[in-house]
Amino acid sequence: MPQTFGEKILYILQNYGMTFLRGAGVTMLIAVVSTFIGCIIGFLVGIVQTIPTDRSKNPVKWALLGLVRIILNIYVEVFRGTPMMVQAMFIYYGAAMLFHINMDMWTAAFFIVSINTGAYMAETVRGGILSIDSGQTEGAKAIGMNHFQTMVHVVLPQALRNIMPQIGNNLIINIKDTCVLTVIGTVELFYSSKSVAGAYYWYFESFTIAMVVYFILTFLCSRLLRLLESKMDGPESYDLATSDTLAHTSGMTRFSEDPDKDPKVDRFFSTRGDM
Amino acid sequence: MEDHVLEVRHLGKTFGKNVVLRDIDFTVNTGDVTCIIGASGSGKSTLLRCINLLETPTCGEILHHGRSIMDKGFNPSKYRAKVGMVFQSFNLFNNMTVLQNCMIGLTKVLGVKKETAKKTAMFYLEKVGMAPYIHVKPRQISGGQKQRVAIARALAMEPEVLLFDEPTSALDPQMVGEVLEVMRTLAKEGLTMLVVTHEMAFARDVSSHVVFMADGVICEEGTPQQIFEAPQHERTREFLQRFRNN
Numbered sequence: 001m002p003q004t005f006g007e008k009i010l011y012i013l014q015n016y017g018m019t020f021l022r023g024a025g026v027t028m029l030i031a032v033v034s035t036f037i038g039c040i041i042g043f044l045v046g047i048v049q050t051i052p053t054d055r056s057k058n059p060v061k062w063a064l065l066g067l068v069r070i071i072l073n074i075y076v077e078v079f080r081g082t083p084m085m086v087q088a089m090f091i092y093y094g095a096a097m098l099f100h101i102n103m104d105m106w107t108a109a110f111f112i113v114s115i116n117t118g119a120y121m122a123e124t125v126r127g128g129i130l131s132i133d134s135g136q137t138e139g140a141k142a143i144g145m146n147h148f149q150t151m152v153h154v155v156l157p158q159a160l161r162n163i164m165p166q167i168g169n170n171l172i173i174n175i176k177d178t179c180v181l182t183v184i185g186t187v188e189l190f191y192s193s194k195s196v197a198g199a200y201y202w203y204f205e206s207f208t209i210a211m212v213v214y215f216i217l218t219f220l221c222s223r224l225l226r227l228l229e230s231k232m233d234g235p236e237s238y239d240l241a242t243s244d245t246l247a248h249t250s251g252m253t254r255f256s257e258d259p260d261k262d263p264k265v266d267r268f269f270s271t272r273g274d275m
Numbered sequence: 276m277e278d279h280v281l282e283v284r285h286l287g288k289t290f291g292k293n294v295v296l297r298d299i300d301f302t303v304n305t306g307d308v309t310c311i312i313g314a315s316g317s318g319k320s321t322l323l324r325c326i327n328l329l330e331t332p333t334c335g336e337i338l339h340h341g342r343s344i345m346d347k348g349f350n351p352s353k354y355r356a357k358v359g360m361v362f363q364s365f366n367l368f369n370n371m372t373v374l375q376n377c378m379i380g381l382t383k384v385l386g387v388k389k390e391t392a393k394k395t396a397m398f399y400l401e402k403v404g405m406a407p408y409i410h411v412k413p414r415q416i417s418g419g420q421k422q423r424v425a426i427a428r429a430l431a432m433e434p435e436v437l438l439f440d441e442p443t444s445a446l447d448p449q450m451v452g453e454v455l456e457v458m459r460t461l462a463k464e465g466l467t468m469l470v471v472t473h474e475m476a477f478a479r480d481v482s483s484h485v486v487f488m489a490d491g492v493i494c495e496e497g498t499p500q501q502i503f504e505a506p507q508h509e510r511t512r513e514f515l516q517r518f519r520n521n
Contacts, residue, residue, distance in 0.1 A: 140368070142355055144357075146352045153383060
């Protein structure tokens with residue numbers, strides 16, 4: 001049997017490497033899928049929270065929306081205000097006891113982490129929407145967009161860009177926090193490390209590997225998200241479209257102070273006949 | 276018979292206890308270039324925002340071709356597609372290129388095909404001299420350029436009337452020139468315009484009708500000659516004093 005720290009690590013990697021990899025895979029799958037679903041939940045809740053309502057104009061809509069908002073607020077407060085580990089136990093055993101639903105490991109894991117992320121994301125999305133200058137909404141309204149169109153085409157794309165760092169944060173938190181799912185028997189990275197550690201009583205060695213693997217996962221994700229962010233921003237430099245077939249060259253016309261004395265202006269606006 | 280695009284009747288607006296507009300009455304006919312002048316805080320911008328329903332008027336009414344825009348069944352989005360607005364702070368969509376900014380209203384609001392929308396957008400971008408910048412994002416161009424794109428965006432919807440809310444107030448003198456130049460040309464072409472401005476020379480030379488506002492009421496209105504050469508009201512004379520001295 002290996003004696004030194006290094007030998008033990010090597011031994012574990014050789015014999016249980018696949019166990020760790022599988023654990024890491026499960027962790028990543030749960031974290032990525034749940035963050036994604038959580039974002040969708042967050043967007044839906046955040047959007048509902050920011051729908052403008054006028055009591056005097058449409059009292060039915062106002063009352064209905066008020067009720068929905070109260071329910072959503074309760075959801076957000078409850079799931080933000082209790083530990084995920086406790087929620088996992090509560091939901092997993094509660095579903096079995098009260099509704100006789102025996103959730104399998106995957107359903108339970110996705111459900112619990114998603115709904116948790118959703119509660120956090122709801123507030124983030126609300127903040128993201130509020131962070132967009134009201135001028136953007138007014139500009140959209142001024143060309144005749146309704147609230148839905150304004151949201152989809154103008155506000156949400158910008159809000160999404162602004163909350164990207166927070167989404168990254170949530171993903172990283174989820175990668176780490178899936179370890180609480182061991183309490184309901186999800187075989188992710190922490191569970192795998194614990195079983196390997198238990199087999200030989202090599203706790204330090206086993207969890208050293210777990211530390212390194214968790215760090216690699218989170219670090220890779222945070223770098224990838226940075227890359228995605230800069231991609232969303234687009235390039236800093238730009239090309240003028242002077243060679244565009246539709247643009248001709250008229251766009252380069254300079255304006256003179258007095259249009260009456262400027263022969264360019266006539267040519268400039270004579271293009272209307274082309275339409 | 277003259278075609279009243281917009282009629283404002285006894286319009287009033289209060290914010291909480293503050294009375295911002297009182298008993299505003301005026302008419303915009305097709306082809307009019309109406310300039311609203313007056314000191315800051317006199318309610319000019321609020322009036323314009325009420326006309327575009329960005330603010331809800333407290334009392335009175337606004338008629339669009341004789342139909343009240345404050346009726347219950349009135350669709351503000353459809354109305355706004357016909358009554359364009361250009362803002363002091365441009366309000367271009369930051370997530371879109373210049374071309375996309377000018378196309379989105381056509382494709383999403385009016386349901387125009389993409390190709391046709393592009394042609395229309397290009398036509399108006401050329402008109403304001405921004406055609407070479409179609410693939411550029413708003414954050415990469417200057418204020419004057421942004422405002423010209425914003426004008427093209429509003430024009431692309433081919434509105435019946437275009438509202439300008441202090442379009443040059445956020446610009447340096449050179450950029451003011453380029454934006455006013457575009458506006459002069461539009462006025463000449465017969466576009467119906469309602470302009471809130473501090474550019475007195477523009478109001479004097481370009482408009483067909485001038486409205487002077489003070490403390491939330493229309494103090495005096497008339498042709499540019501009447502207002503600038505023979506103002507009747509003491510407040511108007513006082514306000515125009517500084518401009519005349521220059």
